[in-house]
Amino acid sequence: MRPAPERASDRAYRVLRDEILDGLLPAGTVLLEVEQSARLGVSRTPLRAAVARLVADGLVAGRSGRGFSVTEMSVDSINDLYELREALEERAATLAARGADRSAFRALRERFLAAPALLEAGEHGIHEYYALIDEFDAAIDDAIGNSFLVGALDTVRTHLVRIRRVARGNPVRLRAAAAEHLLILDAIIDGDAALAAHATHVHLHLSRASVLAMLGANEPAS
Missing domain, CATH: 1.10.10.10 (Winged helix-like DNA-binding domain superfamily/Winged helix DNA-binding domain)
Structure with a gap:
């Protein structure tokens, strides 16, 4: 059909x-x-x-x-978005670490180990790296089993695509972010919910600081 x-x-x-x-x-x-x-x-x-x-x-x-x-992505709106990200993503990481099936996260961990090489491969590699992050997000969604939380995360991620255009210009930050994702994955695989939430909090704190630093104190993001 x-x-x-x-x-x-x-x-x-x-x-x-x-x-x-x-x-x-x-x-x-x-x-x-x-x-x-x-x-x-x-x-x-x-x-x-x-x-x-x-x-x-x-x-x-x-x-x-x-x-x-x-709409503009102003400094204020980015701060607001990250406040929401912290609440949603830390809770999602907590629930994922409490889940029974961690096979998807083990497979993702092996691929994140190769992320530094991807980030050295130019624009195509960066594109593949972001696709890997999308797979990480999908694994989180599958693990948490909460359609309302997944829906709220999906809304937030729509705006994150715009912020990524700023972040992709900082290769040092991208490599650091890949290492931070590994810490989150290790905590989820180990079933350590508190560490998974904390590692997510640290990742988001550093991500926000980097984005705001690249934008400048008063310049809106296009």
């Missing part, structure tokens, strides 16, 4: 979301209804539905005049 064709609103949402997360539509970009409808080849009704979903994601906001614009 052939899959159902993609709805116009879903396609418009997917394209706009990808363009925002990839930086093709940077922060502050104005999205006018007529222009975007013509560019994406959809009518105004599905475009409005797509934009409404982007507003719910926090990627787009209404303008005081007309239309919408891509």
